[in-house]
Amino acid sequence: MTPVPVLRAALRLTAVGALLAGASASAFASAEIRDISRETLAPDDGWAAAQGGTSGGAAADEDHVFTVRNRTELARALDGGSDTPKIIKVAGVVDANTDDEGRRLDCADYVTGGYRLKEYLAAYDPRTWGSVKPAGPQEEARKASAARQAERVELPVGSNTTIVGLGSGAVLKGASLQIENADNVIVRNLELRDAFDCFPVWQPNTGGLGDWKAAYDTIWLRGASHVWIDHVTASDKGHPDEDEPTYFGRNYLRHDGLLDITQGSDLVTVSWSRFADHDKAMLIGNSDSAAGDRGRLRVTLHHNEFHGVVQRAPRVRYGQVHLYNNRYVVPADAHDYRYSIGVSTESAVYAENNSFTTPGHVEAADLVKSWNGTALHQSGTSFNGFPVDLLAIHNAYNSGSERDLTGDVNWKPSLHGPVDSAARADRDVARGAGAGRVR
Template identity: 80%
Template sequence: MSQIRRASRLTVTLGLLAALSVPATAEGHGPARHPGGDPDGGIGRDIGRDTLPADDGWAAADGGTTGGAAADDAHVFTVRDRAGLVRALDGGSDTPKIIRVVGTIDANTDDEGRRLDCDDYATGGYDLKTYLSAYDPRTWGAAKPSGPQETARQASARRQAERVVLSVGSNTTLVGVGARAVLQGAALKVDQAENVIIRNLELRDAYDCFPVWQPNTGGLGDWKAAYDNIWLRGARHVWIDHVTASDAGHPDADEPTYFGRNHLRHDGLLDITNGSDLVTVSWSRFADHDKAMLIGNGDTAVSDRGKLRVTLHHNEFRSIVKRAPRVRFGQVHLYNNRYVVPPDAHDYRYSLGVSTESALYAENNAFTTPGHVEAADLVKSWNGTALHATGTLFNGFPVDLLALNNSYNSGSERDLTPDVGWVPALHGPVDSAREADRAVARGAGAGKAL
């Protein structure tokens, strides 16, 4: 029996026990502290003190990733609302801390817990109808928006950002309790911080009330949203595990079209940029979104050389249009992941993006797609050529992604080469794509395996 099978059985048991456990906490605003006892209400261990296992991907290098495991009892918090979460995060301080999320926390709330909507953030006379009239390309042209409505949009966007952007500092573990811990509308930002663990959380609908019109994007112009569910910016030693990230509640597909482009309200699900390094993303689920994961934010960001080392294993990418991931500069190990493109996904673009100086080492990943998506569509390259891809399963059959890309994929700029210049050394057992596909379907995402 493979280690994945054994783990999945244990996973189901622990997941059920965790779902039944709700610890006693103080009521009201602000975090409650646990001075002792069994803070996980009977599952037998405190998952908040878990550390990344040895050899579990790039985040295990150079001393590993421990998050807030060293926190004293005064810095172990259980939070149930935004006010409590903000206090526990302590402005992104680097004090070791464990923050345990119970239930659903809505970031779009005021300090008294009242729900805020886009009208509550709007200021300076901002009005979407007036904004559209002011910057209609037929009259405004291709210049960037400027003037009263753009100024008002920026001021309104700042008001929302003050509520929904939550900074996670160094030496922090942020973990959900049980099977239904949700951060709604929040944008977690790990900026120039290190030694961070985020586990067992659903991150849902980082909705931007005030996207900006960018006239020249893609030649036709496009809408740009501000928030990622999780954004690693110059972050080091980060472990993201059993997280679910999606647009649940406000899918961009349901948004109207303005200026011939979908009025996007979401940016990335998980972006790893600006020299971030030593990151492991495991057993997580990314779903129902356009641009899932960007690793490396620019073709000219040469300071990223030697950084952006990321491991992605046992994750599910479901109903993702593109960027699963798209990589610049980084050494990315991608193994035992599951990709599902639903039958009605007619806007699917690609899964693996090979960009400037990237080096992807892909092993034993499984793809399930409808008939209109071919294996040659799975990979797209821009200014990048290095992709080692073995053990790929496509609709139940083994395929050679490089051979298909180099023979048929007109979407790529040049032929790919399997020589990526490195071989992963930090990883657990690599199972077959078929075994991993089944295990990930059962065990990936928040509320599953711990």
């Protein structure tokens, strides 16, 4: 085995040689190998830095540092969501829809109990079934089939865990990372792609429209605390919902949230990540009636990109959310866009220096929507390169249809790095957000 000092010296000589050969200075920097798996959250980096901070699996011994290349190895490393300090390095593409031998599974492999989509649609057509919830043989078969898929794709993440992608090509495909009742978790430098539900459920309502509901959030926090999500890319890549058919007049949705923070989760920082080409991106607080969420759901979102996101970027109930230096891009062909910032029951969103670029039909009045919300602090917002006051625009254009918002959210963030101008943040996030771009 080559001694570590000799190895480092060889790396430096390699970099010097690259420079002498005319390579850029970045070749020298890249030669010094950086291990981000034991890096911890900076002491001022948002809400996850409060009350002791977030270190993930930094304390793991060498027996609990794993490099995983398939679902079987990943599941073994996660250890059923144990609290043992652990570092899990994802190498290459790991597909959750595979069996223990690595064979690819598709939706047909999960079907059981006689489930057939054609028969399901015939059984629960609202014109004949009505507005009650589906029940009966086809719904039971759908549930059983869905349970078989859930066994493969739902992966529990326990306390004191770091999951990090190696290099620029680490992908976790088809999985739903479940961070439930866990404390001290880091997920970094990883592309999370296509948490695809084979068996969405039809949810009718008394209004006659109803909707399709998918089961899997790409990352789902429930009762979790001290969580840092950094340089993650999350999308529906591979199976966009816009390509799905329409049944009962509604899009047959296959995906739920990209990152949902619910059920009393607290002290979360989401930084330098990219959320793309998706309907409902991020829900913070999942119920108006969850009064137990008061004083929790404290989340910082900074230097993230929301590209082609239809809604929930984020939608907030109860939480104190610091939203600064984020980049929003609504493509010109995004005709289904609804809103970006959702202000809901007892939420307190403090939005600073965020940039919105909407080359199509979207107006500044479309960016904020309120459901029972009362307050939104906003400052330094840029809309297509021009300063705007989101609060004043919301109140002017939505008066009568929504409650007017005040600017007083009764708190001011203290845990954060420098807050740049919206224009600078827009440029920096475009270059630096997402997996494979840790600097």
